[in-house]
Amino acid sequence: MKGINQEWAFDFGIGTPTEGYIGVSADTLYDDDRGYGFQGNGQVFARNRMDRDVKVMGEEQLQQSFCIPKGMDFIIKIPDGTYRITAEIGDAIADTHTIIRAGENKAVLPPISTFQGEFKKVMFTVAARNGNLVLKFTGLAPRINNLHISPVETLTLFIAGDSTVTDQAAIGYPYAGWGQILPALFKYDVLVDNHAISGRSSRSFIEEGRLDEISEKMKSGDFLFVQFGHNDEKSDPKRGTKPYTTYKQHLKEYIVAAKEKQACPVFITPVHRRYFNDDGTLSDTHGDYIIAMKELAVEENIPLIDLAAESKILFEEAGIEGSKRYFMWTYPGEYINHPGGVEDNTHFQELGALRLAERVAEQIRQLDLQPLRMYLR
The missing domain is CATH 3.40.50.1110 (SGNH hydrolase)
Known part of the structure; x- marks a missing residue:
């Protein structure tokens, strides 16, 4: 397990993850040894909107690939503390609608809607308890492109x-x-x-x-x-x-x-x-x-x-x-x-x-x- 001063960055979707990010695909289920992954009774799908023959890097790469976690939790084993979460959500060719909850079922943001080709970075602060952080994803057309987690005092x-x-x-x-x-x-x-x-x-x-x-x-x-x-x-x-x-x-x-x-x-x-x-x-x-x-x-x-x-x-x-x-x-x-x-x-x-x-x-x-x-x- 990483220490309290460490940061976590996840790149969701298909293909090689962006440099400096941990890759998360549709079949990355939570495992205690791994320390992160999806869990729940729903389903997870993944897409990459970029032509496989086109090379993209950095921000564009983070946006083009994503997971669709329909009624699934994303769990990260993490020391108890306060964390700032930055999530990017969007789709190059489709409108989206995502609801993010934390922990038991805490509302941390208003519902997030994006139009075709629009990407939004949203931020919220949560407390991790009992050695893990649980983020719940629902919505009419949910997406998660990438996620950054960093400890804060607030x-x-x-x-x-x-x-x-x-x-x-x-x-x-x-x-x-x-x-x-x-x-x-x-x-x-x-x-x-x-x-x-x-x-x-x-x-x-x-x-x-x-x-x-x-x-x-x-x-x-x-x-x-x-x-x-x-x-x-x-x-x-x-x-x-x-x-x-x-x-x-x-x-x-x-x-x-x-x-x-x-x-x-x-x-x-x-x-x-x-x-x-x-x-x-x-x-x-x-x-x-x-x-x-x-x-x-x-x-x-x-x-x-x-x-x-x-x-x-x-x-x-x-x-x-x-x-x-x-x-x-x-x-x-x-x-x-x-x-x-x-x-x-x-x-x-x-x-x-x-x-x-x-x-x-x-x-x-x-x-x-x-x-x-x-x-x-």
Whole structure:
């Protein structure tokens, strides 16, 4: 395995790879000894658009040959750390449409479309964990021409939260948390490191050592976004808290952890569930937990994004029926991962997660949270 200061460059497609690049063909499947390759239940194809009798070098060679990874992961064995990824995508004779995800199913870029003969270089920043980096490729007509990976130090936005925020696994599609979509709304200057995990409260997240894990990585100038409440409201003694006492006490630990590293803590009020009153207004199931978080933000003089208020506006505008498209309300047979259908008023489909992530991004602008604001797309 290469060291943390090493860089990786891959040339995808058919033929001899460009000098200085590792060649990856359609049949380069992941092997632990090799340390890179495709893996998954999809298919990979390869093309070279250049006449074999014509000699090309360098940039032109990198563009003319490519792989078409339809529903496949590209895995690189790599030391844990933060990496800047530069990918080139395009096709000399066809329009393309590529979606790149990272890790569990993290959105790192908006969908990438190119016209015939157009090539785009896109950049994003991700964290490698557990000794590997996983990039997922989908889309209507996906391409990957070449890939460059280099270690970086950059501003990190850490997220602590629950299932409404977490990176939902691809096997649960279209389940998604808003923290899963947020990275795609930032330029490559920011790493969004989402530590939110399903079922956690402000209390259990700390007691399981998850805040300690963030603290070990956090550095001066970073941000820590904190959204809890859904599971704090439960009677479970391992998770439950009381709004004005233990909830506030645990939330204050996140403030302390961030300030000890000279990072900026930001509270986010818990997003609403989809429960409507007879008059079409949204029913508030969080109550005092929202008020308590707002009180603590004022007491400690830290920024607060009122996602409870933002989600109320979003869901009420959509209405009782229209809001179902944001939540995991699906018909039997609509999604292969949920053959029996789902009726879930707490968790989101990707569209809902996207709309909430957009609201978070807009509040970053409104609050002028610098330098985060300047790095939004």
